[in-house]
Amino acid sequence: MDREKARRRVGHESIETRHLRERGELFQALKSLDRRSFMKVSAAAFGAAAAQGLLPPHSFQPVSVAHAASPTGTPDTPKFTFAYISDSHLYDRNLNDRFVNQLMRAVDDINAMDPQPDFVLYGGDLAQLGKPVELELGAQILKNIKAPRRMMVGEHDWYFDMGEKWRELFGEPRYSFDHKGVHFVVLNSVIEKDFWTERKMTALERMMTVAGLDNGIQSRFTVGDEQREWLKKDLEKVGKDVPLIVFSHSPLYKLYKAWNFWTDDAEQVQAILGKYKDVTVIHGHTHQLLTNRIGNISFHGMLSTAWPWPYAPEGMPKLTIQMGRPDPFNPHDGIGDGSVQVHADGLVDKIYNLWNRNPVTVTRQYLASNGAKDKPAAPLLASY
Amino acid sequence: MFASKASLTSLLLLALGTAALANCGGGAGGKSAEAPSATTGTAAESAPGAGMEVLLCDGQTKTVVPPGTSGTAIAGDLMTQWLRKNPNSSWEAEERERHTLEPSADNDELVGRVNGQTYGSISHQDVALWKTETERVALAGSSVFHDAGALGSTDGVSCDMCHPHAANTHPETYPKFQPQLGRVALLRDMINWCIEHPVRGKAFDADDPKLRALEAYILAQRKGKTLNYGKH
Numbered sequence: 202m203d204r205e206k207a208r209r210r211v212g213h214e215s216i217e218t219r220h221l222r223e224r225g226e227l228f229q230a231l232k233s234l235d236r237r238s239f240m241k242v243s244a245a246a247f248g249a250a251a252a253q254g255l256l257p258p259h260s261f262q263p264v265s266v267a268h269a270a271s272p273t274g275t276p277d278t279p280k281f282t283f284a285y286i287s288d289s290h291l292y293d294r295n296l297n298d299r300f301v302n303q304l305m306r307a308v309d310d311i312n313a314m315d316p317q318p319d320f321v322l323y324g325g326d327l328a329q330l331g332k333p334v335e336l337e338l339g340a341q342i343l344k345n346i347k348a349p350r351r352m353m354v355g356e357h358d359w360y361f362d363m364g365e366k367w368r369e370l371f372g373e374p375r376y377s378f379d380h381k382g383v384h385f386v387v388l389n390s391v392i393e394k395d396f397w398t399e400r401k402m403t404a405l406e407r408m409m410t411v412a413g414l415d416n417g418i419q420s421r422f423t424v425g426d427e428q429r430e431w432l433k434k435d436l437e438k439v440g441k442d443v444p445l446i447v448f449s450h451s452p453l454y455k456l457y458k459a460w461n462f463w464t465d466d467a468e469q470v471q472a473i474l475g476k477y478k479d480v481t482v483i484h485g486h487t488h489q490l491l492t493n494r495i496g497n498i499s500f501h502g503m504l505s506t507a508w509p510w511p512y513a514p515e516g517m518p519k520l521t522i523q524m525g526r527p528d529p530f531n532p533h534d535g536i537g538d539g540s541v542q543v544h545a546d547g548l549v550d551k552i553y554n555l556w557n558r559n560p561v562t563v564t565r566q567y568l569a570s571n572g573a574k575d576k577p578a579a580p581l582l583a584s585y
Numbered sequence: 586m587f588a589s590k591a592s593l594t595s596l597l598l599l600a601l602g603t604a605a606l607a608n609c610g611g612g613a614g615g616k617s618a619e620a621p622s623a624t625t626g627t628a629a630e631s632a633p634g635a636g637m638e639v640l641l642c643d644g645q646t647k648t649v650v651p652p653g654t655s656g657t658a659i660a661g662d663l664m665t666q667w668l669r670k671n672p673n674s675s676w677e678a679e680e681r682e683r684h685t686l687e688p689s690a691d692n693d694e695l696v697g698r699v700n701g702q703t704y705g706s707i708s709h710q711d712v713a714l715w716k717t718e719t720e721r722v723a724l725a726g727s728s729v730f731h732d733a734g735a736l737g738s739t740d741g742v743s744c745d746m747c748h749p750h751a752a753n754t755h756p757e758t759y760p761k762f763q764p765q766l767g768r769v770a771l772l773r774d775m776i777n778w779c780i781e782h783p784v785r786g787k788a789f790d791a792d793d794p795k796l797r798a799l800e801a802y803i804l805a806q807r808k809g810k811t812l813n814y815g816k817h
Contacts, residue, residue, distance in 0.1 A: 215764055215765050215766075215767060216764055216765065217765060292740070292741045296739075296740060296741050297740040297741050297742070298740075299740065329741065410683075413683070413684075413731060413745060414745065414746075414749040415684055415685075415731075415745055415749035415750045416683050416684065416731075417682065417683060417684065417685055418682060418683055459685075459749075459750065460749055460750075508746060508747050508783075509747070510747075510749070511747075511748065511749070511752040511753035514752065528765070529747075529778075529779070529782075529783070530765040530782075532782075532783070582817070584753065585753055585755040585758070
């Protein structure tokens with residue numbers, strides 16, 4: 202008996218076991234409640250979340266409750282919301298079912314949003330090796346999204362057939378549209394200078410080279426002369442005080458060259474965008490919480506549904522509050538999807554819906570005050 | 586005629602023999618054979634008749650050349666053939682270019698010093714050898730690290746997909762208590778955990794050359810970090 206006690210004392214309960222136990226207990230407790238008490242419990246839970254400055258994830262929210270209890274104490278209803286899914290890196294489903302399931306989970310998340318987002322942006326890198334079977338699989342899964350869908354291209358979608366299949370499925374990779382007073386631009390920011398012809402690479406070798414984040418043979422990402430000219434033309438018809446939201450796969454600034462967390466002609470693109478009053482750039486590729494502000498341009502990263510990247514060893518933007526260190530033992534940690542709340546003034550709140558963590562909101566006040574106000578909670582464990 | 590040709594071949598082999606064999610013998614044991622240095626002979630000068638057969642020091646690659654062919658041309662031809670048969674011969678340089686490698690420690694200050702029988706008098710050649718051999722193991726690790734096939738992955742996942750340049754591997758923190766495993770883990774335990782789970786392969790034996798190489802690469806890439814075992 203004593204031995205049993207001793208074993209229990211030293212017996213370790215892993216964080217996953219503890220999480221599952223606590224979760225089980227919560228659901229057990231909820232089951233035994235009637236509706237009235239349930240509302241009480243749930244309101245208390247949301248109150249606690251709001252007190253920590255967290256907006257609840259859209260998968261189980263009464264939005265009005267959260268907003269009534271928002272940190273500023275005033276109702277803060279956005280003009281409209283759009284959602285995002287990004288960086289799913291699909292292989293053929295027979296090779297890797299995990300990435301497929303994770304993309305399907307994101308689609309379920311977005312479909313469960315109430316109210317529904319005005320549209321869903323797919324942030325690029327739908328495929329891992331740009332193969333037709335991967336892109337077709339992705340297209341098939343994304344068809345299940347109920348809200349209208351907008352597509353962006355990533356390097357993993359492109360360098361097997363130089364975008365042929367992607368364009369066949371989704372159309373041109375760069376375009377613009379207007380929505381409720383905001384001008385949206387979608388760019389192909391993953392254009393690389395030819396490194397493959399001289400090396401006599403096959404299409405797959407070229408793709409494998411680009412697919413390696415730390416592969417130094419490839420070139421750096423650019424938007425390119427031709428597309429920058431297009432951007433200038435496209436913006437000519439847009440008033441300088443119209444809010445701009447730009448989607449690019451790579452961050453439109455220079456963070457860390459060795460991993461292409463980088464756009465080589467970023468300054469030139471920024472110069473074009475800098476003439477506008479409110480500009481927000483939403484990018485994929487980095488698979489992490491990433492916040493930056495250069496001049497009047499705000500930059501937000503998107504989460505991946507496949508895996509989180511480590512933070513760059515140098516060059517981190519001052520405004521970035523890192524996400525908690527992902528637990529490798531939980532394949533759903535450090536990843537997820539999210540949404541963007543666009544307010545009447547054209548500024549945005551960016552919501553990172555981390556699947557295994559509290560959601561993180563990077564507010565427009567945080568960026569506008571250059572980090573002085575509304576700072577997101579720092580992670581318990583920072584990255585190494 | 587036949588007899589004279591045969592004897593000429595063996596003569597040429599003899600002439601090339603010493604230097605070439607030394608080159609072929611050294612540096613085996615890596616991922617692929619070392620490139621033999623191209624060998625040039627003088628025996629091509631006065632060969633009678635139609636052709637002369639020249640054999641490379643690997644004992645397999647051969648070429649037939651007309652009399653009067655220069656040694657450089659013979660060597661070039663043999664080298665081209667050899668490279669075709671050994672496409673990975675420059676794998677170290679290629680791996681270094683693709684993924685870079687933190688350099689191993691520089692021991693130049695030891696040159697000329699004597700430290701007993703084990704080392705004798707340390708020469709530039711010694712120091713260079715230590716560096717080449719050490720970095721070769723780390724480079725072999727890099728090539729496994731970045732290759733789902735070499736890792737035995739069944740789902741297309743390789744180490745670099747979560748750990749570019751071996752980032753976020755923090756080998757300096759092991760051994761440490763790994764709460765998710767409920768026990769103390771060494772770096773190699775975590776490598777094997779990753780191989781079994783995200784990579785969905787088969788764990789390597791503790792003395793598997795691939796595991797040793799992976800450890801070497803991960804440790805190389807964290808050069809300069811302070812050892813701090815048990816750190817979370």
